[in-house]
Amino acid sequence: MRHWYDQAIIYQIYPKSFQDSNNDGIGDLNGIRKRIPYLKELGINAVWLNPIFVSPQVDNGYDVSNYFAIDPKMGTMEDMDNLIKEMHEAGIHVIMDFVLNHTSDQHPWFQDAIKNPESIYRDYYIFAGENNQRPNNWGSFFGGSVWEKDPAGTGQFYFHLFDKRMPDLNWKNPEVRHAMTEIAKYWLEKGIDGLRLDAFIHIAKADLRQNFPVNSKDEEPVIAEPFFANLPQVQKWMRLFCEEIKQDYPDALLLGEAASANVNLAVDYTNQDNHLMDSVITFRYFTEDQSKIDPSFLSNYQPKPLDWVKFKQNQTIWQQTLSGISKPTLYWNNHDMARLATRIAKNDIQARSLAMLMYLQCGIPIIYYGEELGMKNLQFEDINDFKDDTVKEFVTSAEKAGKTSKEALLMASKTHKLPARGPMPWDNERNNGFTEKEPWIKGRKLDKVNVADEIADDSSMFNFYKKLISLKKEQLFQEGNYYLWPTSNGSYVYERNLKDKKALIAVSLSQEPIELEVGKEFSSERLAAGEYDLTAGKLRLEPYAGVVLEN
Numbered sequence: 001m002r003h004w005y006d007q008a009i010i011y012q013i014y015p016k017s018f019q020d021s022n023n024d025g026i027g028d029l030n031g032i033r034k035r036i037p038y039l040k041e042l043g044i045n046a047v048w049l050n051p052i053f054v055s056p057q058v059d060n061g062y063d064v065s066n067y068f069a070i071d072p073k074m075g076t077m078e079d080m081d082n083l084i085k086e087m088h089e090a091g092i093h094v095i096m097d098f099v100l101n102h103t104s105d106q107h108p109w110f111q112d113a114i115k116n117p118e119s120i121y122r123d124y125y126i127f128a129g130e131n132n133q134r135p136n137n138w139g140s141f142f143g144g145s146v147w148e149k150d151p152a153g154t155g156q157f158y159f160h161l162f163d164k165r166m167p168d169l170n171w172k173n174p175e176v177r178h179a180m181t182e183i184a185k186y187w188l189e190k191g192i193d194g195l196r197l198d199a200f201i202h203i204a205k206a207d208l209r210q211n212f213p214v215n216s217k218d219e220e221p222v223i224a225e226p227f228f229a230n231l232p233q234v235q236k237w238m239r240l241f242c243e244e245i246k247q248d249y250p251d252a253l254l255l256g257e258a259a260s261a262n263v264n265l266a267v268d269y270t271n272q273d274n275h276l277m278d279s280v281i282t283f284r285y286f287t288e289d290q291s292k293i294d295p296s297f298l299s300n301y302q303p304k305p306l307d308w309v310k311f312k313q314n315q316t317i318w319q320q321t322l323s324g325i326s327k328p329t330l331y332w333n334n335h336d337m338a339r340l341a342t343r344i345a346k347n348d349i350q351a352r353s354l355a356m357l358m359y360l361q362c363g364i365p366i367i368y369y370g371e372e373l374g375m376k377n378l379q380f381e382d383i384n385d386f387k388d389d390t391v392k393e394f395v396t397s398a399e400k401a402g403k404t405s406k407e408a409l410l411m412a413s414k415t416h417k418l419p420a421r422g423p424m425p426w427d428n429e430r431n432n433g434f435t436e437k438e439p440w441i442k443g444r445k446l447d448k449v450n451v452a453d454e455i456a457d458d459s460s461m462f463n464f465y466k467k468l469i470s471l472k473k474e475q476l477f478q479e480g481n482y483y484l485w486p487t488s489n490g491s492y493v494y495e496r497n498l499k500d501k502k503a504l505i506a507v508s509l510s511q512e513p514i515e516l517e518v519g520k521e522f523s524s525e526r527l528a529a530g531e532y533d534l535t536a537g538k539l540r541l542e543p544y545a546g547v548v549l550e551n
């Protein structure tokens with residue numbers, strides 16, 4: 001069966017930062033509606049909205065306190081209905097972020113569970129331990145232990161993989177599974193076209209009585225991923241969920257966030273015979289080169305270059321292994337990592353050639369808002385703006401190693417996820433047309449890009465992305481075979497072919513000009529980033545340049 005998402009080109013919108021329509025400094029649904037013509041102009045055919053449910057915003061919406069309503073800061077249900085309708089009129093599908101591993105501690109289920117130990121909702125969450133003794137040494141992704149004292153004073157603890165105000169749901173409980181399936185159906189019934197399944201790989205946990213074995217006598221909690229990621233029951237429980245959804249909504253895209261899944265797990269999660277998801281987002285693409293780390297202070301927010309050889313390996317492995325099974329997702333950045341133009345691309349030319357490299361491969365592009373303009377991370381000048389204790393620890397350790405706090409903040413601004421969530425710049429007016437009030441997120445804009453200027457300039461990044469997206473829609477780039485050429489480390493060259501049609505995507509990763517023998521077959525240019533020369537089958541690419549050639 002053919003699905004709309006076979007041809008999906010997704011644009012990720014961080015609603016809080018896209019467009020503010022009521023001047024409270026926070027982006028909202030009516031702001032997004034206003035910008036539908038822009039999305040149409042860009043040429044994408046789906047948007048993924050980060051969470052917009054009612055939330056105390058401890059984790060910017062990933063802490064949901066009511067799944068059946070829109071957060072009032074973002075708008076109303078009527079706004080959402082209008083947004084879905086207008087997106088569809090513009091030929092754009094709507095994918096919602098669906099947070100299923102945990103809720104907010106303000107969710108009525110959790111509130112009841114802690115107010116009333118006899119509550120049926122107690123078993124909606126994971127309570128364990130006794131006499132104020134933590135059940136195990138497992139650590140949370142957001143720092144500290146996964147266990148937080150039961151506020152009811154029972155001497156037990158509740159489990160949270162993320163912030164302590166985000167308790168994990170107990171998926172062992174069939175009522176939880178049923179409730180989450182009903183919520184998903186409620187939104188699909190409203191007309192949305194897909195769900196991004198947030199952190200689904202964590203819904204099953206190993207036997208809670210076990211400590212994660214560690215070498216030291218250290219009492220510090222440890223991130224015990226093998227005990228709470230990708231366990232076999234994840235597939236069992238997700239299968240019930242996915243099958244039920246697909247039964248009623250066969251055309252709904254189920255896009256799993258599988259951060260730590262390797263390619264073999266991705267096969268399991270997306271193989272049609274397994275009745276699970278259609279595609280997954282892995283975080284395994286971007287292996288960093290650890291050799292440049294300064295050992296005298298914490299490494300977590302030190303900028304690290306991409307290991308290009310590993311990157312090439314990773315890409316080929318995912319391309320080849322998923323071939324004929326499912327489409328990989330193709331992306332350079334998202335709300336959980338620094339932006340492409342900050343993290344990897346050395347300049348505007350490289351940002352373009354890397355986009356070309358990534359998105360013309362086999363798979364579903366996910367373009368992060370503002371990427372199409374060349375937007376960079378913000379620069380945070382106040383440590384408190386990160387709202388993250390791990391940044392405080394990083395700055396303290398850098399200072400001890402002789403760095404100034406300014407230098408340390410600069411590093412964190414280049415690597416932390418929050419500065420990648422800056423306001424979308426629409427024009428040259430106040431706050432770049434995002435809001436007339438102070439934006440919810442503070443930070444210095446380090447680039448000069450904005451939509452109005454770029455639309456008007458034929459040679460802009462925006463117009464480059466527009467051409468790239470339109471190229472991606474061609475059958476060759478949707479269905480063609482993929483084959484990586486055996487070239488040197490300074491380049492990334494692959495072929496797509498379909499019957500007698502062929503394209504060669506040749507990208508330089510080098511700061512020096514490079515030459516490649518491409519043969520006379522590839523003679524016509526479809527898209528170029530930077531300067532190149534093609535004479536008698538010899539391709540010369542200027543630093544970081546890239547070109548798409550066809551036969």
Ligand code: NOJ
Pocket residue numbers: 059062099162198199257335336
């Ligand atoms: C993954 C999301 O992308 C991230 O932003 C969030 O903090 C966690 N899941 C928890 O929901």
